[in-house]
Amino acid sequence: MFRRLCTSLFHPKPFSLLPLPKKPSFSTPQTLPKGLFFTSTIRMANTQKFHSIPSLDKASKPELLRALEFSLGSSFSSDSICPTPNPLIIVISGPSGVGKDAVIKRLREVRENLHFVVTATSRGMRPGEVNGKDYYFVSKEEFLSMVEKDELLEYALVYGDYKGIPKKQIREFMAKGCDIVLRVDIQGAETLRKILGDSGVFIFLVAESELALVERLIERKTESKEELLVRIATAREEVKYVNRFDYVVVNAQGKLEEAVNLVGSIIDAERAKVCQRSPFI
Numbered sequence: 001m002f003r004r005l006c007t008s009l010f011h012p013k014p015f016s017l018l019p020l021p022k023k024p025s026f027s028t029p030q031t032l033p034k035g036l037f038f039t040s041t042i043r044m045a046n047t048q049k050f051h052s053i054p055s056l057d058k059a060s061k062p063e064l065l066r067a068l069e070f071s072l073g074s075s076f077s078s079d080s081i082c083p084t085p086n087p088l089i090i091v092i093s094g095p096s097g098v099g100k101d102a103v104i105k106r107l108r109e110v111r112e113n114l115h116f117v118v119t120a121t122s123r124g125m126r127p128g129e130v131n132g133k134d135y136y137f138v139s140k141e142e143f144l145s146m147v148e149k150d151e152l153l154e155y156a157l158v159y160g161d162y163k164g165i166p167k168k169q170i171r172e173f174m175a176k177g178c179d180i181v182l183r184v185d186i187q188g189a190e191t192l193r194k195i196l197g198d199s200g201v202f203i204f205l206v207a208e209s210e211l212a213l214v215e216r217l218i219e220r221k222t223e224s225k226e227e228l229l230v231r232i233a234t235a236r237e238e239v240k241y242v243n244r245f246d247y248v249v250v251n252a253q254g255k256l257e258e259a260v261n262l263v264g265s266i267i268d269a270e271r272a273k274v275c276q277r278s279p280f281i
């Protein structure tokens, strides 16, 4: 074995005249033959091959590359080592008033390649909201017709109004390689977990304290006294669902940017995962 390696390493021609070795048949770590790089045989062979590589301070970079490729028996591939990450479905949820819309609005401004699914809702438009951007504002009848035609991934009646996620948008943007962001309440997240299982990334937004959450809701001035009471009581129950999520992000008073950065880091980490999630809608 030892002699055969030495013989095969003797080449009288200069490296620039040597035929280029064949491209390796493996291009990603996932398809590497098991144990190839760690056998003692390979290590021994490499030691012998040092003699065939020109001195580092005399040879040019192309000459060195060619010699190294020849010694290893295959040319270096410039293909990406990492496979393209699968598109993610990121579900952002949390109690009413925690800042889901605020976080998503900012995320939209600072990150590319994300598609924020515009939810269809039967609730009335709030000041400053834009139809087709914040929500698709539809009548109750129109909403129920979408349900009938199975056009929604998930829908729910939330505080007397319907909210639902159109499937078509998700399919279209996943096909373009975009990550999908869904904004749902806790009830919606529960349903989505049943539909998506571990193929979705579930992020739970919380305020730093119950008091901070209530203050935020009061300051928003979009709810009546009765509505406020219902939302706060519901929020008390909802925080107990945190364990059903993959990540929890604190959106603290005046620290929206930190929350947005953390969500961004979660997305980056998910994209870098070796075992990718594979959502299918």
Ligand SMILES: Nc1ncnc2c1ncn2[C@@H]1O[C@H](COP(=O)(O)OP(=O)(O)OP(=O)(O)O)[C@@H](O)[C@H]1O
Pocket (backbone or CB within 6 Å): 094, 095, 096, 097, 098, 099, 100, 101, 102, 103, 216, 217, 219, 220, 251, 252, 253, 254, 255, 256
């Ligand atoms: N980190 C923060 N610091 C201060 N104010 C914030 C922060 N995040 C959000 N807010 C404000 O808190 C209020 C509630 O936020 P937002 O409407 O985004 O909550 P939400 O979770 O989407 O609520 P809902 O589920 O009821 O629609 C808004 O007035 C928003 O501007």
